[in-house]
Structure formats: structure tokens, C-alpha cells
Amino acid sequence: MWDTLWTDVHLATMAPSHITPTDPYGCIKNGAIAASDGKIVWVGAAIDLPDLPQNLARQVHHMAHQWATPGLVDAHTHLVYAGDRSNEFARRLEGTSYQQIAREGGGINATVSATRAASEEALLELAIKRAKRMLAGGTTTIEIKSGYGLTLHDELKLLRVGRALEKHLPVRVHTTFLGAHALPPEYTGRQDAYVSALVEEMLPRIAEEKLADSVDAFCESIAFSPHEVERIFEAATKLNLPVRIHADQMSDSNSCALAARFMALSADHVEYANEGGIKAMAAAGTVAMLLPGAFYFIRETKLPPIDLFRIHKVPMGLATDCNPGTSPVLDMTTVLNMACTLMRLTPAEALHGATTVGAQALNMQKDIGLLQESYSADITFWPVSGPHELSYWIGGVTPTARVFKGQMD
Numbered sequence: 320m321w322d323t324l325w326t327d328v329h330l331a332t333m334a335p336s337h338i339t340p341t342d343p344y345g346c347i348k349n350g351a352i353a354a355s356d357g358k359i360v361w362v363g364a365a366i367d368l369p370d371l372p373q374n375l376a377r378q379v380h381h382m383a384h385q386w387a388t389p390g391l392v393d394a395h396t397h398l399v400y401a402g403d404r405s406n407e408f409a410r411r412l413e414g415t416s417y418q419q420i421a422r423e424g425g426g427i428n429a430t431v432s433a434t435r436a437a438s439e440e441a442l443l444e445l446a447i448k449r450a451k452r453m454l455a456g457g458t459t460t461i462e463i464k465s466g467y468g469l470t471l472h473d474e475l476k477l478l479r480v481g482r483a484l485e486k487h488l489p490v491r492v493h494t495t496f497l498g499a500h501a502l503p504p505e506y507t508g509r510q511d512a513y514v515s516a517l518v519e520e521m522l523p524r525i526a527e528e529k530l531a532d533s534v535d536a537f538c539e540s541i542a543f544s545p546h547e548v549e550r551i552f553e554a555a556t557k558l559n560l561p562v563r564i565h566a567d568q569m570s571d572s573n574s575c576a577l578a579a580r581f582m583a584l585s586a587d588h589v590e591y592a593n594e595g596g597i598k599a600m601a602a603a604g605t606v607a608m609l610l611p612g613a614f615y616f617i618r619e620t621k622l623p624p625i626d627l628f629r630i631h632k633v634p635m636g637l638a639t640d641c642n643p644g645t646s647p648v649l650d651m652t653t654v655l656n657m658a659c660t661l662m663r664l665t666p667a668e669a670l671h672g673a674t675t676v677g678a679q680a681l682n683m684q685k686d687i688g689l690l691q692e693s694y695s696a697d698i699t700f701w702p703v704s705g706p707h708e709l710s711y712w713i714g715g716v717t718p719t720a721r722v723f724k725g726q727m728d
């Protein structure tokens with residue numbers, strides 16, 4: 320007996336074994352899917368079930384011909400922080416300059432101060448509230464970066480909160496150490512000393528406590544230079560931690576090539592990526608993580624080079640980039656729509672970005688992102704006419720049910 324069987328359901332499996340030149344979603348109409356011990360144990364057309372549903376599983380759910388997709392993967396978030404920046408958003412629109420707000424201690428420094436001042440319990444409570452909204456939108460896996468603590472003590476605190484979410488909510492978390500997010504105010508004028516502290520003190524301790532699954536750095540003229548990022552990546556690689564990078568968001572610093580040199584899991588933003596870097600990413604298997612929420616919110620006009628990613632077969636992932644400064648986005652279907660409207664992805668490319676490619680960017684492509692036997696039973700059910708409709712609505716579609724590791728919410 321299987322634990323649970325869902326039948327009378329259309330499946331967008333996203334699985335290579337079902338994808339055809341005319342069906343990029345790998346659809347199975349009038350399908351069924353079963354789970355035991357948290358894993359998918361059977362996927363196919365309902366008519367091919369080996370027996371009557373009630374003879375096959377302890378629990379049977381008839382899904383009224385809704386569509387099922389893999390649980391969505393949000394592979395780039397800054398979910399754990401304290402403080403509120405909506406006031407800055409309003410003030411900027413009322414005419415106050417960003418520089419003036421920064422002089423008054425606003426911007427990222429405001430989030431760093433509020434996050435340092437917040438207790439671990441308070442941060443967890445805030446993160447749970449945001450994550451619940453993400454889950455209600457169909458997400459089952461979230462990558463969470465640190466990067467608003469910027470001291471060893473505070474970065475450890477953020478990473479522990481990220482890890483703790485898994486104990487409080489039905490969600491899988493991948494934590495990323497982003498100590499190289501911004502220069503902390505106490506290091507003003509001493510950036511090199513901060514990078515040394517990152518490499519010599521923070522990274523080894525975080526690795527020892529096994530609090531990070533990967534290491535990220537913000538490579539940009541306003542953040543860290545390619546040379547500094549290289550130092551951080553060398554240290555991470557020595558500690559067997561995979562890397563990812565905030566790359567070429569506001570200018571071309573050739574950071575995609577740098578990412579590829581370190582076999583980065585993903586290079587994220589990538590609006591200004593150059594073709595040499597894109598070819599290197601293709602060879603290294605690095606995902607291009609597109610973040611249309613930030614593109615939209617900062618009113619960027621330089622589109623990422625989507626056609627070059629297509630030509631060189633660099634997989635394109637999608638994520639919310641949920642953060643208080645540049646992407647107050649929690650909902651992955653909103654991201655699907657933005658990717659299609661603003662960046663001209665096809666709905667199928669968008670859904671792959673939020674499932675199979677997101678999984679690849681977290682190095683979990685053998686466990687999640689597909690509806691296929693032996694994969695984790697992470698499934699989201701949607702009241703739509705087909706998987707393309709998920710990219711169509713702006714806030715107009717929410718899941719009717721969500722399954723995480725075989726358990727239905």
C-alpha cells in the first residue's frame with residue numbers, strides 16, 4: 320500500500336522523460352501520482368494504475384482535474400532580517416534622495432542595524448511570517464542568505480534562524496553565507512581588513528558549525544571587487560563549500576567568468592553579463608538566476624541577455640530575491656509573470672526556472688524540481704487550465720493544496 324494517492328489530476332511533471340518538442344512541461348493529462356515515506360513512488364496516467372485507487376493507497380485524494388506541478392523552488396532570498404524599509408520607499412517617491420536617506424542611516428545600513436539589534440527569536444518570528452506567505456504561493460524549497468549581520472556573531476544568528484525554519488514550517492531550506500553583502504560601517508575605509516576577517520575567521524567557523532550550504536558574494540563596484548570575491552571563493556572552496564554570486568547586476572565586472580572558474584552553482588541577476596562569461600557558465604554548469612522582482616523594483620532597463628543564455632544553453636532560474644531594499648516579493652507566481660512580461664521568457668521557461676533549474680542552483684536536482692519516481696513528494700496543486708496560466712496572472716492564482724515530503728498541508 321502506498322501512503323497517499325492523488326488522482327483525477329493533470330500533471331506538469333517537468334521531467335525530461337516526459338518532455339517532447341511540443342510539450343516543454345512533460346504533461347500527463349488525467350494522471351495520478353502516489354507517495355510513500357515522503358517520496359514519489361508512482362507517476363502516470365490514471366488509466367494505467369495497477370488497481371483501484373482504494374486498493375493502492377491508505378489515503379486517496381480526487382483532485383477534480385486541477386493541475387499539479389513540482390513544489391516551487393525559490394533559490395535566491397534574503398528572508399531573514401528585521402526592520403521596515405517601506406518608509407524609505409514612500410519618502411523616495413515623495414522626493415527625498417537616496418543619498419539623503421543613506422546619510423540619515425537608511426538603506427542597507429538600516430536593515431543591518433535593525434537585524435543586529437533583533438533577538439534570534441524575533442528574527443525567527445519575522446522570517447516565519449514571510450515564509451508562510453511564500454508557502455501559500457506554492458513554494459516548498461527556499462534558499463536563504465545571511466548578509467544583514469556582517470559580524471561573526473550576527474551572521475551565525477541569521478544562519479541559525481534560516482536553518483530553524485525547517486523545524487517550524489513544512490519547507491526545505493538551503494542556507495547561504497553572504498558575509499560579502501556590504502561593508503559593515505565599522506570597517507569603513509578598511510575593506511581589505513573585512514575581507515580578511517571573512518576569510519580567516521567567519522568562513523571557517525561557519526563551515527565548522529555546518530550552518531551554510533553555500534557561500535555567496537556581491538561582486539559590484541559598490542560592494543566587493545572581483546579580486547576580493549576571488550579570495551572569498553578560494554577560502555570557501557578549501558572548506559568544500561560551493562559558491563554562488565551576485566553578478567553583473569549594475570555593470571559588467573566579468574563576474575560570470577569568475578563564477579564559472581569556481582564552478583559556481585549560480586550567477587544571479589546577470590543583467591550586464593558578457594558573452595565570454597556566458598560561455599564559461601555553460602561549460603561550468605552554472606545557472607543564470609534571473610531576479611525580475613529586483614529588475615522591476617529598481618526600474619532597471621538593461622535586460623539580461625536572455626538570447627545568449629538560450630544560444631549557449633545556460634539554464635535560467637527564477638527567484639523572488641525577497642529583500643527589504645530592492646525586491647519586496649514573496650510570491651513565485653508573481654515572479655513567473657514578471658519574467659514573462661519584463662524579460663520575455665516563455666511560460667515554460669519560467670516554470671522550469673522555478674522548478675528544475677531552481678533545484679539545480681541548489682544542487683538538489685536529483686531530489687526536487689520534478690514529478691518523477693524517487694523524487695521528494697513536493698507537489699503544488701493549482702486551479703488553472705494549464706501550466707502556462709501560472710505565468711499569466713498577477714496575484715490571481717493561488718494553490719488549492721500543497722504537499723511537502725508527502726504530507727498535504
Ligand SMILES: [Zn+2]
Pocket residue numbers: 395396397565640642
Ligand atoms: Zn540578492
